[in-house]
Amino acid sequence: MDELTRIPVGGERPYDVLVGRDLLAALPPLLDGAERVAVLHAPPLKAHADDLAERLGAAGIRPLTVEVPDAEAGKNIEVAARCWEQLGGAGFTRTDAVVGVGGGAVTDLAGFVAACWLRGVRWVPVSTSLLGMVDAAVGGKTGINTAAGKNLVGAFHPPAGVICDLRMLDSLPTVDLAAGLAEVVKCGFIADPMILELIEAEPTAALDPAGQVVRELVERAIRVKADVVTGDLREAGQREILNYGHTLGHAIEKVEGYRWRHGHAISVGMIYAAALARRAGRLDEPTAQRHRRLLTTLGLPTSYRADAWPELLAAMRVDKKARGNRLRFVVLDGLARTGVLDGPDDNLLHEAYAAVAEEVDA
Template identity: 55%
Template sequence: MSDATIISVASGGGYDVHVGRGLVENLAAVLPPNAAKVLVIHAPAMGVVAERLREQLSGRLEVLLAEIPDAEGAKRVEVAAFCWQILGQTDFTRTDAIIGLGGGATTDVAGFVAATWLRGVPWIAVPTTVLGAVDAAVGGKTGINTAEGKNLVGAFWAPRAVVADLDLVATLPKNDILAGFAEIVKAGFIADERILELIEADVDVATDPASDVFRELIERAIRVKADVVSDDFTEQGRREILNYGHTLGHAIEHAERYRWRHGSAVAIGMIFAAELSRLATGLPDAVVDRHRAILTSLTLPTSYPLGRWKTLLATMQRDKKARAGMLRFIVLDDVGRPRVLNGTDESLLFSAYQEVGA
């Protein structure tokens, strides 16, 4: 693909992440050569792009479209069943392919449908949000939510390719772009301090989809994730560091019935993780303050009601990251030095949360 930066992921059989502009017009290049059908699972806002894809690919294969609900409303078993029904009624085989076109929730569902149909069919992730490009679409984690929590049902199923077309990301409302930056900030704190420096230098340029800095930040965040998941595809070790800020973040999403943007919840989760790090590992005050300053510059929230702690704790105890009833958190010894904190005393957790509570 012309104008594409290629970032390779070594796990899950190996695949490339293509980052650039105008890439969706050349999507045929990453489809399986022997596919006869493709199902495009897309978010509502991507209906026009999905139709464009149908016109572009229809000369070569049969293109089916499945519009699913927006955001976390898509990540339900009923939505997956709707997609399975389409696959069954159209005699979809293992040589056919699925395209996930939309934000992180869309690619999560598309990947899960691909992982479960005939025990696995090829799929291509086409993330159209910052969050989708730097996080959800890379790494092969797929899944849906249940009433008990987020992503409790899922599978590891790597895509055939990821195509991050920044022209599609540029159509997002500004608030969605800023919310997606929470995952970029996370990558900065756990692995690549240059990300933090670029945001601090000029937040307006950093968050402008037309700028070279924006593209560099997207690529740097993807490289962080690609490096980590290449070492640990099924989250048996190092991949856990990608959960920085996510244990509390997922609990907040559940408490808010998934009406909050993922990035907003993770932003608060990172403040909590930083405060916990200050108490448990001696993370310097300046690094904790840096979390607040950067997230505030992105207009992301950094506090949550103090009275919600018991509800959040109960949800975290059901989180898939818990082991043998013990909560596990990713904390920092310093910027770029994350580690797992096991079996933390609840009083210490509450003390950290008091610094977050409003």
């Protein structure tokens, strides 16, 4: 285990996010007192799950490995129900635990399974993707998708700890690393501009998973999220700022049948949020353009199909931030200055989308 960084997340049930390389030995202590632990994993991560199961067994904990479908295909009630059946068959009690090994989809599912089993048992996400490390694994939000939309069914259930083993990123395809950086960029715009400066200064280093720049970006993004969720676990106020770019982003994911990478959708969503704030007279043009320039540097998409607007608008109307018939968007009033645009006029919404669709129409 190399140098370990502990980032505390406060609130009613405090825990630490552990960041470093070769951290799997840190898992058993987080599960002390459990007799059985279910290790949920997608098929590509079977070797990692088996390694964890062996470590748990050596620590005197009986492991149960549970394979689930990869990515968003595993985030539904049918898969969750199969997991609960396996927990029941193995005799899981309140002192037992669940571990999710994988990206954001698997850890979202694992947390939801744990939150519902016996009304809540301990769980730990072992995140293997950049997106999962800086977003899904931190904050205690768990959930699954339904036909109506993404993450509309879930629970707030803080983990016992979070393991972000940077070694897992070494084999991550560049396209997935870049997609994860979309959430890192989001943290830069809403709270920590140094993130943006680091990426702009060394965009190639930002895409090198073994480098120190990626580690600093991960730690900075986690600190942003940790600070926000410490004061607002249940998204009653400040935590809403973490949804910057997510209203349109989640709508794109739904329209695409969840075939688009989350980070790609959020990248387009941030371009849209910046355009919306600019047209509402709340954001300056240089900051709005900085979104497009920086995301393009990372190879992330900044536009979407012009003809998809009616479908996207319908999907946004069931967004978690909506209130009645009014759409609400997290926007910027300046760099690292967030606000909410409540009930914008449909013409304004469409004008902003025209800016997003410009490159597609050309």
